[in-house]
Amino acid sequence: MDLWFSEFHTPYVKFSIQIDKQLYSEQTEFQRIDILESKEFGRMMVLDGYVMLTEKDEFIYHEMIVHVPMAVHTNAKRILIIGGGDGGAARELMRYKNVESVDLVEIDKRVVDISREFLPKTACGFDDTRIHLFFEDGLKFIRHCENEYDLIIVDSTDPFGPGEGLFTKEFYGNCYKALKEDGIMVNQHESPFYDEDAFAMQRAHQRIVKSFPISRVYQAHIPTYPSGHWLFGFASKKYHPTLDFDAKKWNDLKLKTRYYNANLHNASFALPNYVEELM
Numbered sequence: 001m002d003l004w005f006s007e008f009h010t011p012y013v014k015f016s017i018q019i020d021k022q023l024y025s026e027q028t029e030f031q032r033i034d035i036l037e038s039k040e041f042g043r044m045m046v047l048d049g050y051v052m053l054t055e056k057d058e059f060i061y062h063e064m065i066v067h068v069p070m071a072v073h074t075n076a077k078r079i080l081i082i083g084g085g086d087g088g089a090a091r092e093l094m095r096y097k098n099v100e101s102v103d104l105v106e107i108d109k110r111v112v113d114i115s116r117e118f119l120p121k122t123a124c125g126f127d128d129t130r131i132h133l134f135f136e137d138g139l140k141f142i143r144h145c146e147n148e149y150d151l152i153i154v155d156s157t158d159p160f161g162p163g164e165g166l167f168t169k170e171f172y173g174n175c176y177k178a179l180k181e182d183g184i185m186v187n188q189h190e191s192p193f194y195d196e197d198a199f200a201m202q203r204a205h206q207r208i209v210k211s212f213p214i215s216r217v218y219q220a221h222i223p224t225y226p227s228g229h230w231l232f233g234f235a236s237k238k239y240h241p242t243l244d245f246d247a248k249k250w251n252d253l254k255l256k257t258r259y260y261n262a263n264l265h266n267a268s269f270a271l272p273n274y275v276e277e278l279m
């Protein structure tokens with residue numbers, strides 16, 4: 001039998017992966033969650049038909065969303081993850097000894113439960129006692145935070161459905177308020193390549209620019225996301241993402257990574273001309 005999963009990356013482009021087995025499927029209060037087993041990418045988590053992660057390439061996304069800001073803010077102790085219910089970002093954060101606590105605010109508890117059951121390599125970070133789980137809407141949670149966090153990681157879905165509010169001006173403004181005076185916010189920023197995604201990214205970036213004094217975009221190659229060319233937003237009150245990055249200090253931590261490294265840190269902020277023009 002020939003079983004394929006396809007995601008429309010545009011109305012005219014379909015990305016397909018051969019599936020061995022559908023391991024789980026559930027319609028939650030918020031979204032449909034599917035766990036699929038594939039030969040090429042291992043297990044995958046799909047939300048409302050969109051690939052959130054695969055076992056084969058999630059290291060790229062999670063290393064880039066965590067190590068880039070952690071290498072700039074070298075003394076981040078209190079961290080907030082908005083979304084991230086699969087545990088991948090939490091797992092990378094738990095590798096830092098100086099991290100004291102991570103509040104993880106996920107709107108859909110089922111994402112955490114299902115990740116724990118089916119994606120143990122991604123969800124393994126949840127076992128650390130420094131992680132505190134809140135099952136709430138991040139947009140509401142952040143309204144009540146002030147001067148609390150060194151780093152906020154917005155590990156969201158695309159800018160529609162349950163994640164929509166995490167791309168608004170109100171949300172970015174509240175993140176600014178929730179951060180300490182040298183705090184950093186990073187967020188997953190979609191792809192610059194296809195028009196609709198590029199437009200979402202551009203709009204998000206313009207809103208962040210209005211809320212933060214320092215705001216840059218960096219990139220990574222993530223094979224299973226639309227176009228494979230993915231962006232992250234880096235917004236900061238004090239530290240500059242490359243000028244305040246100390247490669248030696250990060251190398252001295254001796255963290256073993258498969259994607260991120262000190263050269264790539266600087267390189268990831270160098271953007272193609274067509275992307276610069278969108279900013």
Ligand code: AG3
Pocket residue numbers: 007050051052053061084085086088089155156157158188224225226
């Ligand atoms: N969050 C961003 C996934 C976006 C993928 N979009 C798509 N396939 N259309 C990933 C969450 C991983 N922690």
